[in-house]
Amino acid sequence: MxxxxxxxxxxxxxxxxxxxxxxxxxxxxxxxxxxxxxxxxxxxxxxxxxxxxxxxxxxxxxxxxxxxxxxxxxxxxxxxxxxxxxxxxxxxxxxxxxxxxxxxxxxxxxxxxxxxxxxxxxxxxxxxxxxxxxxxxxxxxxxxxxxxxxxxxxxxxxxxxxxxxxxxxxxxxxxxxxxxxxxxxxxxxxxxxxxxxxxxxxxxxxxxxxxxxxxxxxxxxxxxxxxxxxxxxxxxxxxxxxxxxxxxxxxxxxxxxxxxxxxxxxxxxxxxxxxxxxxxxxxxxxxxxxxxxxxxxxxxxxxxxxxxxxxxxxxxxxxxxAAEASAAMARPADSYRSFRITRVERESETIKSFYLEPADALGLARHQPGQFLPIRVRVPGVGTLMRTYTLSQAANGRDYRISVKRAGVVSDYLHDHVGVGSLIKALAPRGHFMLDAAGTRPVVLLSAGVGITPMLAMVGALFPDDGVGHRQRPAWFIHAARNGRDHAFGPWLRELAERHDKLRVHVRYSQPGGDDELGVTQDSVGRIDADLLRSLLPLDDYDVYLCGPTGFMRNAFWILRGLGVAKERIHYEFFGPGGTLDDAPASAGGAGSDLANHEPQTVHFARAGKTETWRQGSLLDLAEQAGLSPVYSCRSGLCGSCATRIVEGGVVYPAPPLTPPAAGEALICCARPGSKLVLDL
Structure with missing residues (x-):
């Protein structure tokens, strides 16, 4: 009894x-x-x-x-x-x-x-x-x-x-x-x-x-x-x-x-x-x-x-x-330090992970799960460029890990020329998109594409390889990818879920490849939609962390709201405070759909000779949809990497960028056309 x-x-x-x-x-x-x-x-x-x-x-x-x-x-x-x-x-x-x-x-x-x-x-x-x-x-x-x-x-x-x-x-x-x-x-x-x-x-x-x-x-x-x-x-x-x-x-x-x-x-x-x-x-x-x-x-x-x-x-x-060294490093957070690359690993066809240890023998400034690392790289023939990359592992006191998708000048340089022993400069970690370690609700980590990176640090903190995490609360890790060639960290996530019965993982591929196997590499096919989230999440009292392309996040945000998840429980990452998802509801369609109450505008990319009609999202989203590969990093107006000359017209910003552009330029990662627009791209 x-x-x-x-x-x-x-x-x-x-x-x-x-x-x-x-x-x-x-x-x-x-x-x-x-x-x-x-x-x-x-x-x-x-x-x-x-x-x-x-x-x-x-x-x-x-x-x-x-x-x-x-x-x-x-x-x-x-x-x-x-x-x-x-x-x-x-x-x-x-x-x-x-x-x-x-x-x-x-x-x-x-x-x-x-x-x-x-x-x-x-x-x-x-x-x-x-x-x-x-x-x-x-x-x-x-x-x-x-x-x-x-x-x-x-x-x-x-x-x-x-x-x-x-x-x-x-x-x-x-x-x-x-x-x-x-x-x-x-x-x-x-x-x-x-x-x-x-x-x-x-x-x-x-x-x-x-x-x-x-x-x-x-x-x-x-x-x-x-x-x-x-x-x-x-x-x-x-x-x-x-x-x-x-x-x-x-x-x-x-x-x-x-x-x-x-x-x-x-x-x-x-x-x-x-x-x-x-x-x-x-x-x-x-x-x-x-x-x-x-x-x-x-x-x-x-x-x-x-x-x-x-x-x-x-x-x-x-x-x-280590704690005292970390505290000392947190104080001069705005000073660049040299870091040595100690390991490089290919995670997918487009993503590589770089492990960084201090080259000055001082400690690491500890980061919170979800924060990013600003780096400075000198690219031959181009100059010194700044980028921000989300830290893709929980703090361990030994090294940082950034997982970089090949998508522009700096990422191409990292993929092609940076290896073990290379030195790069970095500031202390920063950012306000962080796991609430004191929370008690079940957690949903919802990501698409390279948006998986902050979620890896969060799930690593919640379910560490070598012990008990912050709260050991139930968690869902739901990820969208095109196929197994694009999907990074899939085997590691499944192994982690096998070791922790409170962690559940669901992966959905939109375009499975010939080597992909349902039930092994992915759990379902299609885009993340209301039916999938409703089937996976029987309750509505979750802390949700959301990261991925803007259209994906906007649609997922309104699906979650429709399922009863309170707005204040949904936390999302634009790699900085660069926008909001609650200014317009999305359709009930898949993760690629996105609605916004703005007039369509014509945008001409002068150097590419392409003209597109903008309806939603940022100008960077539009350029990528047109097949262009503009330079960018933070997608939030923080680093200034995406500054592009305006040939004709003007732009508007849903939220003021942290680093205002020079006169006659637009930060296309967070700008929208205010009228008919011609950009020097």
């Missing part, structure tokens, strides 16, 4: 936890999950789990109200549960422990059962009901499991008592050299926090949690200050919620090799934004900790551990040197 969930009318989360959940945008979802997963009693498997442990972690407050984390240990079975609402622990804190005397009847206690060699952990919070010289019993108020993220795998052994005298406890007001060295090398610590409020609710009390990272993930800022990253977790925010309401906390850094226990007490502050946070890969927030007291107990643990394997999810997280 299934155990009941949360047995109380009130929330399993207190106001501090709820405030953090609300700020991150997961409040309603986590409330529903918590009512199922947080119980008022211990499941049978949790009771058996605690009984097999050689140690447990506890969190409580001393007489002054200061929280401390500590370890209790014994032979397996020393922690046991006689019934689902009781956990008994036959051990007490060692001499000199800050929680000596704090475990008394009625005291709030948090317990963490953690098995390092299996990476399992379960939590119990409650109140002490009885105490004697051998141990104590706790009445269970909250019981729930935790995932194995960030736990380093360690095997243990018991140390035989030698009878040697142990050093006396050392009490300090700040870190000394030995404490700094211990923390700087740590890959694990435990943190105790406490929340109390009138009403004595079951969601209140003490808590103790595990924190893990690469060695050095806790930065020693000075002898009185620590900073560490807060990675994505279960979104309960037990620790941060307590800190939000009560900043006092206690940290415990165990030395797994020597048995030393280093206790640190002080006050924690949540850092929600800043260059350091943005530069630390995998960090959702930072915690800055002001130290008030330090206590060191040498050789107290009768257990020793040997590291077997670091948590595999840590491969997707950064470190402080």
């Amino acid at each position: 299934a155990l009941p969930g949360w047995p109380h009318d009130g929330s399993p989360f207190h106001p501090g936890e709820q405030e953090v959940q609300r700020r991150v945008g997961v409040r309603d979802k986590v409330e529903a999950i918590g009512r199922q997963a947080v119980r008022g009693l211990m499941p049978e498997q949790h009771r058996a789990f605690f009984a097999q442990l050689p140690f447990v972690v506890i969190g409580a407050v001393d007489e002054a109200g200061q929280p401390w984390a500590s370890l209790l240990f014994g032979q397996p079975g020393f922690a046991h549960s006689s019934d689902p609402r009781t956990l008994s622990v036959m051990a007490m804190p060692v001499d000199g422990d800050p929680l000596s005397g704090a475990i008394r009847s009625g005291a709030a206690l948090g317990l963490l059962g953690i098995e390092l060699h299996t990476r399992r952990r379960n939590r119990v919070n409650g109140k002490v009901t009885s105490v004697d010289e051998n141990g104590f019993a706790v009445e269970v108020e909250q019981s729930f499991g935790n995932c194995p993220q960030y736990i380093q795998k360690r095997s243990y052994r018991t140390v035989t008592e030698t009878g040697a005298l142990l050093p006396q406890p050392e009490s300090l007001t700040e870190l000394d050299a030995a404490a700094i060295a211990r923390i700087a090398a740590a890959d694990t610590f435990f943190i105790a926090t406490h929340y109390a409020a009138p009403g004595d609710g079951a969601a209140y009390g003490a808590d103790v949690s595990h924190r893990g990272g690469k060695p050095g993930f806790v930065r020693v800022d000075d002898a009185s200050t620590l900073t560490w990253p807060d990675f994505v977790g279960n979104f309960y925010f037990n620790t941060l919620g307590n800190l939000q309401a009560n900043p006092r906390a206690g940290l415990l850094f165990p030395d797994f090799e020597t048995g030393e226990l280093l206790y640190v007490a002080g006050r924690g502050e949540i850092v929600w934004d800043g260059d350091e946070l943005r530069g630390f890969a995998g960090a959702e927030r930072l915690v800055r900790f002001r130290i008030e007291r330090v206590l060191r107990l040498a050789g107290r643990l009768p257990l020793r551990w040997q590291l077997e394997e670091a948590s595999p999810i840590l491969a997707g997280t950064g470190d402080w040197p």
Whole structure:
């Protein structure tokens, strides 16, 4: 029989936890999950789990109200549960422990059962009901499991008592050299926090949690200050919620090799934004900790551990040197730097990927999924040209990747002349089309052609190859291409979807080739239309990210609106703020159709000797439809690459370009004819 969930009318989360959940945008979802997963009693498997442990972690407050984390240990079975609402622990804190005397009847206690060699952990919070010289019993108020993220795998052994005298406890007001060295090398610590409020609710009390990272993930800022990253977790925010309401906390850094226990007490502050946070890969927030007291107990643990394997999810997280270098690079964001091409890969007949690493040995400015990289290239016989290319992979702290479609002077030069070892200049990443990492809704990534590039960075952030992404929310990746020859990254996307059950991929080809196979290279044939999106997306509450040719995006925008997706949920990329999709509805036809309430105009391309009738879209769209290949990059009036001389007539801009053209020129990527027009193309 299934155990009941949360047995109380009130929330399993207190106001501090709820405030953090609300700020991150997961409040309603986590409330529903918590009512199922947080119980008022211990499941049978949790009771058996605690009984097999050689140690447990506890969190409580001393007489002054200061929280401390500590370890209790014994032979397996020393922690046991006689019934689902009781956990008994036959051990007490060692001499000199800050929680000596704090475990008394009625005291709030948090317990963490953690098995390092299996990476399992379960939590119990409650109140002490009885105490004697051998141990104590706790009445269970909250019981729930935790995932194995960030736990380093360690095997243990018991140390035989030698009878040697142990050093006396050392009490300090700040870190000394030995404490700094211990923390700087740590890959694990435990943190105790406490929340109390009138009403004595079951969601209140003490808590103790595990924190893990690469060695050095806790930065020693000075002898009185620590900073560490807060990675994505279960979104309960037990620790941060307590800190939000009560900043006092206690940290415990165990030395797994020597048995030393280093206790640190002080006050924690949540850092929600800043260059350091943005530069630390995998960090959702930072915690800055002001130290008030330090206590060191040498050789107290009768257990020793040997590291077997670091948590595999840590491969997707950064470190402080990289974060600090990234923050430093973000400050001179408008200065060009040299980057060396370290890898070139052909993704399709028309698209190549270029991997760029800094040539100056400094760090990378971290980018957000969806942003672009401005580059500067000297093309022989033409001059120095600027282009912007979307970064096509999630930030990894090592390199940038741009995936370039052959479509003009600079792209031709990159395809034909730039290889491994070549140098190009680039600014720091920028752009406002970004994945909302704090979102909780299902995600739709909808693209066509080379518009796939920002979506690759987004899907890579949501579903990384080497760990858990920002939110692990359901996502649809829907892509339109002409055929397999034009389609880039198809095999990689399908492999990613096979590894993540919350990611679904659908590819539609409009003109399949002889080597294309339905169900293998593509999932359907035709253009992306209302029937397809309706069949794939049964709900209407999505965050949609849209990128591709203007006509495709406009039509997709109005199809989504017709399916009930709110306008504010549809985010799109013109590779810069160069236009809007909601100025006119589209037809119910395929992705190539586009309606706009403007009079048709005649446009003559003088050098090509071609005359076309403009009805919608930009002049660049019209030129491409006429078979011309004008120079362009950003399609938004940002880079000025597409500036074209006006021979006769005038142009209008639906939105002012960021870089106004010179007199007598038009930025054809974002301009429309204002009258009969002749262009020098």
